[in-house]
Amino acid sequence: MFNNKKVNIFLIIVGIIIFIFLPRFVSGYWVRVITTIFMYAVISQGINLMSGYMGYLPFGNAMFFGVGAYITAIGMGKGLSFLAVLPLAALTAILVSILFGLPVLRLRGHYFAIATIGMSGALLSVVQNATEITGGAMGTTLPIIDKSPEVTYNYFYLAMLALMVITTLTIYLIIKSKFGFGIRSIKANEEAANSMGINTTYHKVIAWAISALFTSIAGALYAYWMSFIGPEEVFDVMIAVNTIVIMLIGGAGSILGPIIGAFVISLLSEVVWSTFLEYHLAVLGITIIIIVFFVPKGITGAIADFVKKRELRLRKKVSV
Amino acid sequence: MEENNIILTIKSLSKYFGALKAVDEVSFEVKRGEILGLIGPNGAGKTTITNVVTGTYPKTSGSVIFEDTDISNLKPYQIARKGLTRTFQVVKPLIGMTVEENVLVGSLYGRDKRNTDMKNASKRAREIIKLVGLESKKDSLVSDITLPDLKKMEFARVLAMEPEVLFLDEVMAGLNPAEVEEASILVKRVRREKELTIVYIEHIMKAVMGISDRIVVLHHGRKIVEGTPQEVVNNSAVIEAYLGKRYAKEVNNEG
Amino acid sequence: MSLQMLINAILLGGLYALMGIGFSLQWGISGIINLSYGAMVILGSYISLEFFNLFHLDPFISMIMSGAILFVIGAAIYRTLLQPLIKGGIVFTLILTFALRLVIENIILKVWSADYRTIRVTYAGSNFQFGDAYIPLIKFLAFIVAGILIYLTYLFMMKTKTGKGIQAVALDKEGAQAVGIDVEKMYLINFALGTALAGLTGSLWASIYSFSPHLLGSIVGKVFIIAILGGLGNIWGAAAGGLLLGIAETTGAVFFGSEWQEALGMVIMVSVLVWRPYGLMGKKFFG
Incomplete structure (x- = not known):
């Protein structure tokens, strides 16, 4: 976003420290709101990797959130600890992404987006109907942590914060790596990428697996945090839609975009919910339309344009 | 430069689109380190050959041998990785x-x-x-x-x-004569420095003649002539079939 | 499969066919995946409901109003919101039409609430016998009307100057532009035609079944499946896709249980996408 790398790293570390200590200064309500924001930022990063950087819109990415949540619920229901079940949840999501990804990642553009919705819908039905394992459409409960609510919420706040930081850092490192150039080339021109020696199928499948990994961990944390989940809730296409909007508003293909977008959208909908209770859907819809119209590159894109313009102006002044 | 050292062999290669024989039983060899011109009018099959050799289109039949391996069933990225x-x-x-x-x-x-x-x-x-x-x-x-x-x-x-072998598909298209001149010099210089083998697909005759060691002429998906630029230019079949008119026109256009 | 089941499947499929065509045209020709399509269908139902409550107008008549109103709404939406964004690619139009869905949904909830509504015409209970199967008169009428509307859409595309213009744009945008066709106008008319078909379907739906904003999501799911089955922008393809979905849902409910109905549709759609990305009909556009 800004040009000085050291300043950036410093600002980010200060930001993380502020967030670590924030729960001491705000109410429990806001701790929960910000935990949700972190969660949305993680899911949105998964979408950003696929869509913002690689050009494949994973409209059905909520399925990995659902898989993560349900594997956690089932595993903990069988007496496993959360930390034992977490790798299982992530591994299952990765397997699902590879199994589904191999056939559908051959599809371009619209078709890929739609196929993932179809898969998400089919998985939802499976979870709803496999009542004996999943508890069916009525949902299922998880063990509750035996501590005061305040301590529990702080625990999830910190866990979600850590997940967001790790996700963002990992994706940042991926984007700067050889693999990152590979996936960005796929977005830029898949045919050219292929002719340059990039195994596009391999890159697409791996990118989706990484996306699935982080999304499923967010789902696992969410399930444990809520201690009750229903299939319609964790496989909701709205999760993907919200996080796509978040990515667009923050700035697609920008590493801090999803985080900024998650804060803007979530805080905005807090305000909308409380002030326009009956019209919150319409206000949200109109807000999205306005943002898509007037800030098409997202907030980070708009800032980058502003900085670029200012630099050009400065350069002109100097040359005069 | 080693003479007679074959790096790429195209053997009875065909590519049909339905009834259209875009490339029909074409065979030729590319020697290590040379610049081979691949010419022919629009629709002669030059770009289709490039697409089949580099894996963009699947072949209909035939084979492409690159350094002793048949690459005609590989994907573009695999071929690119072989060089x-x-x-x-x-x-x-x-x-x-x-x-x-x-x-x-x-x-x-x-x-x-x-x-x-x-x-x-x-x-x-x-x-x-x-x-x-x-x-x-x-x-x-x-x-x-x-x-x-x-x-x-x-x-x-x-x-x-x-790469070891580079297919340049109409790199001069859209350039003005001065830019063509500059590009030709660049290609020749780079070829020498990097010891590249180049298959040079071109429309602009002057550029091909000046740059190529040998030339393969395609027409309607078939190879009609192969030889040095001099041989090709003087080949009556080529001139009468199509080159004459076209070459004359190009020369006029470019003054 | 019994005769009764087959008839039920085909009657349902006819309605799906009409419903899917509008969506398929909007996606295949104007390039817009219209996530607000379900909201537009249901809006058509409520328009018929209003005409029925106010003037006792039969949905088979008020459907003309639904179609006209939705045509105007569609044209307005395209001109003001979609046309400027279409170059931004699929992410933008997806998000925009989704936002539109939220707005329309909110309006419906506010004006008519989330309750299920029905329109009960006097002949709602009539049946007639065909072999050993019973055919509800109203479903039969709706099927016939849907068939006529599909044929009229086809005629419009094949016989009128505008229809031919839309076809030309669908086949070759640059070429159409070169021969002087106003490409943007064709996209606009095609999109508005799509929303009009959504409204018409909504009215027909309202004459038979109850409706509420809860149906929005599942309608969008169904039109996706129909459009993919038929091949985008293909009228007869979408018609066949609609019939096929009707049959799959009806028989699927019998063989697997109705709880698997939606999953079955999704699995069919993904399979078609993977194995026949141009749809079962295999041709991309008309005919």
């Missing part, structure tokens, strides 16, 4: 990236069995950008540069892949 690559008739830049990043991608991927860690690849990319004379544009987005620069960028990108 055979191409430019596109219509430039395909990686939109949204800078010139340097475009070349870097070629440097990072491209041919197998070489050092492609970020540091080495970046160094190589910068050297090649310098070689083709794009240094001043290296931080420009590819969407902001002119067509001649885009062509240079694409050329730099394939060079960064360090």
Whole structure:
């Protein structure tokens, strides 16, 4: 976003420290709101990797959130600890992404987006109907942590914060790596990428697996945090839609975009919910339309344009 | 330059689109280190051959032997990794990236069995950008540069892949005579420095004649003549069939 | 499969066919995946409901109003919101039409609430016998009307100057532009035609079944499946896709249980996408 790398790293570390200590200064309500924001930022990063950087819109990415949540619920229901079940949840999501990804990642553009919705819908039905394992459409409960609510919420706040930081850092490192150039080339021109020696199928499948990994961990944390989940809730296409909007508003293909977008959208909908209770859907819809119209590159894109313009102006002044 | 050392053999290669025989039983060989001109009027099958050899289209029949292996069933990325690559008739830049990043991608991927860690690849990319004379544009987005620069960028990108054989598909198309001249000099110089083998697909006759060691002439998907530029130009079949009119016209146009 | 089941499947499929065509045209020709399509269908139902409550107008008549109103709404939406964004690619139009869905949904909830509504015409209970199967008169009428509307859409595309213009744009945008066709106007008319078909379907739906904003999501799911089965922008393809979905849902409910109905549709759609990305009909556009 800004040009000085050291300043950036410093600002980010200060930001993380502020967030670590924030729960001491705000109410429990806001701790929960910000935990949700972190969660949305993680899911949105998964979408950003696929869509913002690689050009494949994973409209059905909520399925990995659902898989993560349900594997956690089932595993903990069988007496496993959360930390034992977490790798299982992530591994299952990765397997699902590879199994589904191999056939559908051959599809371009619209078709890929739609196929993932179809898969998400089919998985939802499976979870709803496999009542004996999943508890069916009525949902299922998880063990509750035996501590005061305040301590529990702080625990999830910190866990979600850590997940967001790790996700963002990992994706940042991926984007700067050889693999990152590979996936960005796929977005830029898949045919050219292929002719340059990039195994596009391999890159697409791996990118989706990484996306699935982080999304499923967010789902696992969410399930444990809520201690009750229903299939319609964790496989909701709205999760993907919200996080796509978040990515667009923050700035697609920008590493801090999803985080900024998650804060803007979530805080905005807090305000909308409380002030326009009956019209919150319409206000949200109109807000999205306005943002898509007037800030098409997202907030980070708009800032980058502003900085670029200012630099050009400065350069002109100097040359005069 | 080693004589008679065959690097690429195209053996009775065919590509049909339904009833259309775009490439029909074409055979020729490419010697290590030469520039082979591949010419013919529109629809002769030049680009289709390029597409089949580099794996973009599946073949209908025949084979393509590159350094003793049949590559005719491989995917484009596998062929690129073996060291055979191409430019596109219509430039395909990686939109949204800078010139340097475009070349870097070629440097990072491209041919197998070489050092492609970020540091080495970046160094190589910068050297090649310098070689083709794009240094001043290296931080420009590819969407902001002119067509001649885009062509240079694409050329730099394939060079960064360090191929052994390079198919240049109408790299001169859209350039003015001065730019064509400049590009020809660049291609010849790079070929010498990098010890490249080039298959040069072209429309502009003057450029082909000046640059090629040998020429293969295609017409309606078939090979009609093969030989040195002199032999091809003087071949009555070629002139009468189609080259005469066309060549005369081109020469007139370019003064 | 019994005769009764087959008839039920075909009657349902006819309605799906009409419903899917509008969506398929909008996606295949104007390039817009219209996530607000379900909201537009249901809006058509409520328009018929209003005409029925106010003037006792039969949905088979008020459907003309639904179609006209939705045509105007569609044209307005395209001109003001979609046309400027279409170059931004699928992410933008997806998000925009989704936002539109939220707005329309909110309006419906506010004006008519989330309750299920029905329109009960006097002949709602009539049946007639065909072999050993019973055919509800109203479903039969709706099927016939849907068939006529599909044929009229086809005629419009094949016989009128505008229809031919839309076809030309669908086949070759640059070429159409070169021969002087106003490409943007064709996209606009095609999109508005799509929303009009959504409204018409909504009215027909309202004459038979109850409706509420809860149906929005599942309608969008169904039109996706129909459009993919038939091949985008293909009228007869979408018609066949609609019939096929009707049959799959009806028989699927019998063999697997109705709880698997939606999953079955999704699995069929993904399979078609993977194995026949141009749809079962295999042709991309008309005919």
